Amino acid sequence: xxxxxxxxxxxxxxxxxxxxxxxxxxxxxxxxxxxxxxxxxxxxxxxxxxxxxxxxxxxxxxxxxxxxxxxxxxxxxxxxxxxxxxxxxxxxxxxxxxxxxxxxxxxxxxxxxxxxxxxxxxxxxxxxxxxxxxxxxxxxxxxxxxxxxxxxxxxxxxxxxxxxxxxxxxxxxxxxxxxxxxxxxxxxxxxxxxxxxxxxxxxxxxxxxxxxxxxxxxxxxxxxxxxxxxxxxxxxxxxxxxxxxxxxxxxxxxxxxxxxxxxxxxxxxxxxxxxxxxxxxxxxxxxxxxxxxxxxxxxxxxxxxxxxxxxxxxxxxxxxxxxxxxxxxxxxxxxxxxxxxxx
Numbered sequence: 001x002x003x004x005x006x007x008x009x010x011x012x013x014x015x016x017x018x019x020x021x022x023x024x025x026x027x028x029x030x031x032x033x034x035x036x037x038x039x040x041x042x043x044x045x046x047x048x049x050x051x052x053x054x055x056x057x058x059x060x061x062x063x064x065x066x067x068x069x070x071x072x073x074x075x076x077x078x079x080x081x082x083x084x085x086x087x088x089x090x091x092x093x094x095x096x097x098x099x100x101x102x103x104x105x106x107x108x109x110x111x112x113x114x115x116x117x118x119x120x121x122x123x124x125x126x127x128x129x130x131x132x133x134x135x136x137x138x139x140x141x142x143x144x145x146x147x148x149x150x151x152x153x154x155x156x157x158x159x160x161x162x163x164x165x166x167x168x169x170x171x172x173x174x175x176x177x178x179x180x181x182x183x184x185x186x187x188x189x190x191x192x193x194x195x196x197x198x199x200x201x202x203x204x205x206x207x208x209x210x211x212x213x214x215x216x217x218x219x220x221x222x223x224x225x226x227x228x229x230x231x232x233x234x235x236x237x238x239x240x241x242x243x244x245x246x247x248x249x250x251x252x253x254x255x256x257x258x259x260x261x262x263x264x265x266x267x268x269x270x271x272x273x274x275x276x277x278x279x280x281x282x283x284x285x286x287x288x289x290x291x292x293x294x295x296x297x298x299x300x301x302x303x304x305x306x307x308x309x310x311x312x313x314x315x316x317x318x319x320x321x322x323x324x325x326x327x328x329x330x331x332x333x334x335x336x337x338x339x340x341x342x343x
Contacts, residue, residue, distance in 0.1 A: 001103075002026040003212060004062045006049055006092060007069030008042060009033075011171055012107065012162070015205035016066055017042045023209065030058040030069065049088035052095070059095035064103035064212050067092050067147075070140065072172075074287055075272075075280035078135040085139035086146070093150050103156050105211045106147040110163035110227055110297060111137035116289040120195070123298040124225050134286035144225060151223035156215050159225040160207055163297065166243070167201035177244055186244075186251050189261035190292040192237030197229040197296035203310040204228055210306045226302040230310045233296035258292045 003020055007013040008029025020027045021040030028043045047054030049069040059065060071084040089106070096104050113119065114137060115129030128145075132138035144159045151157040166174065177186075207228045215221045234242075237253045244251050265288045268281035302308040 001063040001212075002028065002061060004028045004030060004058055004065045005042070006030045006055075006058075006065065006067045006088075007107075008044075010068060011169055012165055012201055012204055012208075013066075013068040014169075015167075015201050016068065016208050019205050019209045020066075020212075023213075028058060028062065030055065049091065050083055052091045055088075055091040056095040056098060059092070059101060060099050062099070062101055064105070064215075065092060065096055065101055066105045066107070066208050066212055068107040068208075070107070070143075071136070073136060073280070074134055074284055076135060078138070081135040081139035082142075085136075086142045089143040089146055093146060093155075096155055097150075101155065102217075103212055103215045104147065104150075104158075105208055105215060106144060106157065106159040107208065108144040108147075108159045108161045108225065109137065109140045110161045110229070110295065112141040112144055112161065114289070114293075114295060116285070116293065118194070118294040119297065120294050121296060121298050124227065124301055133289055134284065137286075148223055148225065153217050156217045156219070156222040158211050158215050158221045158223070160204075160211060160228050160302075161225060161297075162199050162204040162207070162228040163295070164196070164198040165201050165204050166198055169201070174243055177240065178249070186240065186253050187256050188237065188240070188253055188291055189256055189288050190258040191255040192240065192253055192291075193235050194292070194294040195233040195296050196236050196239060196294065197231070197233040198239065199229045200311070203230065203308075207302065207306060207308050210308060214306065220305045224301075224305070226306065226308075227297035227299050228302055228308065229297055229299055231299045231303075232310075233294075236291065258288070261288045261292070 003025050005013050005017050005027060008017045009031040013029065017027050017029055018040045021042060027040060028045060030045045030047060030049065032048060033046060045058040049055060067089065069088055071081055113126050113128055115131065116133050128141050132141065147157045147159050211221060240253055261283060265283040265285045268283050269285060272281045
C-alpha cells in the first residue's frame with residue numbers, strides 16, 4: 001500500500017515509517033520541517049497538520065493513513081490542543097473522505113480514560129471521564145471520538161492507545177530523568193509503589209503496522225479502540241530506577257507527601273493562569289495524578305484482534321537523538337526535572 005504517516009519524523013512516527021518501508025509499503029511522511037528526515041526512504045511532505053490544503057495534498061493518492069501528529073504536553077492553552085489535536089484530526093478525516101482513503105489508524109493515548117483515579121487492569125470498556133485534568137487528554141479523547149464515529153463502509157477506522165512510550169531516541173521520559181539526576185536527589189509524590197505500565201517504541205510502532213495492514217470494513221478492528229502497552233506493569237519507582245540504572249545512573253528515589261504535591265499543583269496552576277503564563281508550572285494536577293495513581297491496562301483485545309505480541313524489552317541506554325515531530329504519548333518525564341532538590 002501507499003501509506004501516509006502524519007508526524008512521520010517524530011519519535012513514534014519515524015519508527016512506524018521504518019517498519020512500513022521494511023514490509024514493502026510505499027511511505028509518505030507529513031511533517032513540520034526538514035530537521036528530521038523521515039527514515040526508510042519515505043517521501044517527505046512539509047506542512048502543518050492544521051493546514052487543510054496541505055493535509056489534502058499529502059493524503060492524495062494514498063491507500064491508508066496512520067495519524068500520529070499531535071501536540072503532546074501537560075500544559076498550555078486549550079485552544080492550541082483543540083486546533084492541533086482535534087482540528088488536525090478533522091482535517092485528516094476530511095482528506096480521507098475526499099480522496100477515497102479506505103483505512104485510517106489513529107494514534108490516541110491511554111490518558112483518554114484517566115480522570116485522576118486508579119486504573120488497574122481496565123479494558124476498553126472503561127468510559128472516558130466527563131472532566132479531564134488537562135487539555136491534552138481532553139483533546140485526544142475528542143479526536144478519538146471523531147475517528148471512531150467516522151468508521152463506515154467507505155472508511156474503516158481504528159484508534160490505538162499507547163501508554164508512556166520509551167526507547168532509543170526517547171525525547172521525553174529519559175531526558176527528564178537525566179535532568180533530575182544532574183540536579184540531585186529524585187523526589188516523587190507518594191512512594192512510587194503503584195503499578196504502571198509502559199510501551200517500547202518498537203512495540204507501539206508494530207501495533208500501528210499490524211492495524212493498518214489488517215484494518216478493513218466490518219473487521220473486528222473497524223470502529224474499535226485498543227490499549228497498547230508491554231503488558232507487564234511494575235511500580236513507578238522501579239521503572240524510574242531501571243531507566244536510570246541502565247543509563248549509567250544510580251539514584252535514590254524518595255517520596256514526598258502526595259497531599260502536599262496536590263495542593264501545590266492547584267496553587268501553581270491558579271497562579272500561572274492568573275498571570276497568563278505559557279510556561280509549564282513546576283507541578284500540575286495532571287502530572288501529580290499520573291505520578292500517584294496506578295495506570296495499567298488489559299491488552300488482551302489487542303493480542304486477540306491485532307495479533308499484538310509485545311517483546312521483552314530491557315531498558316534502553318543509548319543517547320537521545322534529535323527526532324522531532326508530533327505524535328508521542330504525554331510527556332510526564334519533564335516533571336522529574338522539577339521534583340528535585342540539590343544535595
